[in-house]
Structures are given as C-alpha cells and as structure tokens.
Amino acid sequence: MTSILGIVGHPLGHSLSVPMHMSAIFHLGIDYVYMGFDIMPGTLAHAVDHLKGEHIKGFNVTIPYKEAIVPYLDSVDEHARRIGAVNTVNSEGGRLRGYNTDGTGYLRSLKEQSGFAPSGKQVLLIGAGGAARSVAFSLLEAGTERLIIANRTMEKAVKLAENLASYFPKAGLRPLPVDRISTLPYRDISLIINATSVGMKGAQHAGIDGLLALLGGSMALFNKDTVISDIVYNPVVTPLLKTAQLAGLKIHDGTGMLVYQGAESFRIWTGIEPPVDVMRQAVLRALKEKH
Numbered sequence: 338m339t340s341i342l343g344i345v346g347h348p349l350g351h352s353l354s355v356p357m358h359m360s361a362i363f364h365l366g367i368d369y370v371y372m373g374f375d376i377m378p379g380t381l382a383h384a385v386d387h388l389k390g391e392h393i394k395g396f397n398v399t400i401p402y403k404e405a406i407v408p409y410l411d412s413v414d415e416h417a418r419r420i421g422a423v424n425t426v427n428s429e430g431g432r433l434r435g436y437n438t439d440g441t442g443y444l445r446s447l448k449e450q451s452g453f454a455p456s457g458k459q460v461l462l463i464g465a466g467g468a469a470r471s472v473a474f475s476l477l478e479a480g481t482e483r484l485i486i487a488n489r490t491m492e493k494a495v496k497l498a499e500n501l502a503s504y505f506p507k508a509g510l511r512p513l514p515v516d517r518i519s520t521l522p523y524r525d526i527s528l529i530i531n532a533t534s535v536g537m538k539g540a541q542h543a544g545i546d547g548l549l550a551l552l553g554g555s556m557a558l559f560n561k562d563t564v565i566s567d568i569v570y571n572p573v574v575t576p577l578l579k580t581a582q583l584a585g586l587k588i589h590d591g592t593g594m595l596v597y598q599g600a601e602s603f604r605i606w607t608g609i610e611p612p613v614d615v616m617r618q619a620v621l622r623a624l625k626e627k628h
C-alpha cells in the first residue's frame with residue numbers, strides 16, 4: 338500500500354514542497370505520494386486525528402500551524418521544543434512526533450553553498466518572526482558567539498533575545514531596532530541574514546527600499562568575506578542579494594534552506610538519503626513556472 342506524505346497549512350496555494358518531494362519520490366522509485374492538506378482554520382484538531390491514519394507516514398507543517406500543532410502531537414524533539422514550533426511530523430505507528438528542520442536546513446545549505454561555519458562568529462539576523470527564530474536557535478547551537486537581532490518591531494527582537502539567552506547564557510545577544518543597523522561595526526560581522534519577508538515577490542509593504550538602503554549604504558564597509566544571506570526564495574536573487582552581488586560580496590539564496598529543510602524531513606520519514614540535487618532542480622523549475 339502506498340505510504341502518504343504531505344504538507345499541512347492554509348492557504349496552501351501552489352506549494353513548492355509538493356513538486357520537490359514528488360521529484361525525490363519519482364527519482365528513487367519508492368511507493369510514496371506527497372500531497373497538500375489545506376486545513377481550514379478551526380479544524381486543526383480534527384485534521385490531526387485523521388492524519389494518524391495507518392498509511393500516513395508523516396507531513397510538513399507550514400503557516401499558520403507551526404506553533405498551533407504542538408499541543409496535538411504525542412511528542413516533540415528537544416530542538417523543536419525549544420523553538421516552540423514544528424515543521425515536520427513523523428508518524429510512528431499513529432503516534433505523532435514533531436521536529437523542526439528549518440534552522441538545521443538553513444545551516445546545511447549555508448555550509449554547502451558558501452562554506453560558512455558559524456562557530457565563534459558574529460552574525461546580524463534581520464527579523465524576529467518564526468523563520469528568524471528557527472535560524473537563531475540553529476546558529477547558537479552551532480556556536481555563534483554574538484548574535485544581533487534587528488527587527489522593525491523592537492519588542493519582538495527583545496523577546497526573542499531574552500528567550501534565546503535563557504538557553505544560551507554565554508552567547509552575546511543584542512536586540513536592535515532595524516533602522517539602527519547602519520550604525521553597526523560591519524568589519525566584525527561575518528554573516529548578514531534577511532529573515533524578514535522584505536524582498537519577497539508580490540509582498541505589499543513599504544519595507545523593501547528602506548531595508549535595502551540601510552544595508553546597501555553600508556556594503557562598502559563590509560569585510561570581503563562577509564556572506565549576505567536571504568531566506569526569501571522568490572525571486573531566487575532578491576533585491577538585497579542583487580545589491581550584494583554588485584558589491585562583490587558572497588551571497589547565499591533562500592532556495593537552499595527550502596531544499597535542505599525538505600531533505601531533512603524526507604530523511605526522517607523514509608530513512609533514505611534524499612536526492613538533494615533532484616529536489617533543488619524541481620524547486621527551481623517550479624519557481625520558473627511561477628514567473
């Protein structure tokens with residue numbers, strides 16, 4: 338009987354996870370299928386009961402359920418428990434266990450694409466939402482020495498920094514209003530990450546120019562080895578990455594995080610080494626079709 342995988346969220350639209358995982362399944366010739374489960378708000382508990390069905394091997398969780406699903410799971414691994422959010426659920430004979438592969442996927446792609454090792458480094462993380470939170474935990478778990486968290490809403494940056502400090506008391510954590518980032522000592526910063534939705538295609542907000550101007554104006558001050566990373570993956574080369582490229586800096590795009598978080602989930606569900614290149618090509622093809 339075919340084993341079922343999928344993604345739970347709302348609205349799902351054309352999720353890139355479907356072609357990405359299906360390409361891996363076809364490539365390996367295994368008896369699995371990966372499908373979208375668009376769960377209407379208010380029906381999550383009922384949906385989770387159904388997702389315990391015997392042929393369902395596991396599923397991804399996306400907006401808006403990454404935090405909301407936690408109380409309905411039978412167990413949650415330590416990394417996901419600290420983050421307070423789950424993006425991967427594995428069904429072990431109907432018992433659901435939650436994981437979070439967003440930050441670990443991010444770090445793996447950062448290493449593969451730019452050779453960056455976070456241990457002992459100083460990092461500027463822009464954003465304090467769900468994705469920033471996962472990335473922050475993974476960076477600190479990997480030994481980042483100093484993490485500056487810059488966000489438009491300062492209270493959220495403070496809250497995240499306080500929460501991180503309770504797990505990583507030795508790390509240097511500094512919350513900062515995003516409009517102050519141009520005052521930072523850029524020579525000492527090895528990695529700058531945009532973990533906001535600024536720069537995303539079709540995003541209806543006024544932040545793009547402001548954030549770009551703040552960072553773009555400082556790029557001449559950056560160390561030549563500084564990596565500029567954007568977790569937004571549509572477009573693949575965001576306005577921030579374009580500016581960094583023109584300034585001759587190393588860039589890291591958001592497709593790697595998408596692919597590696599998916600690859601980690603795939604490994605958890607199937608125990609099989611995921612065909613990462615096949616998954617990446619599927620994501621790039623699907624993104625091209627969206628244009």
Ligand SMILES: NC(=O)c1ccc[n+]([C@@H]2O[C@H](COP(=O)([O-])OP(=O)(O)OC[C@H]3O[C@@H](n4cnc5c(N)ncnc54)[C@H](OP(=O)(O)O)[C@@H]3O)[C@@H](O)[C@H]2O)c1
Nearest residue numbers: 464465466467468469489490533534542544568591594595
């Ligand atoms: N590559 C991947 O695999 C991957 C995975 C997950 C997410 N993402 C992408 O990451 C982005 C953030 O996702 P999320 O889940 O963290 O969202 P979220 O929880 O809603 O957080 C959004 C973040 O963006 C900031 N922001 C939004 N509009 C802004 C503006 N105009 N100016 C300055 N800051 C602004 C918010 O600041 P405030 O706190 O001030 O509102 C907040 O820090 C999305 O574009 C998503 O597609 C990519």
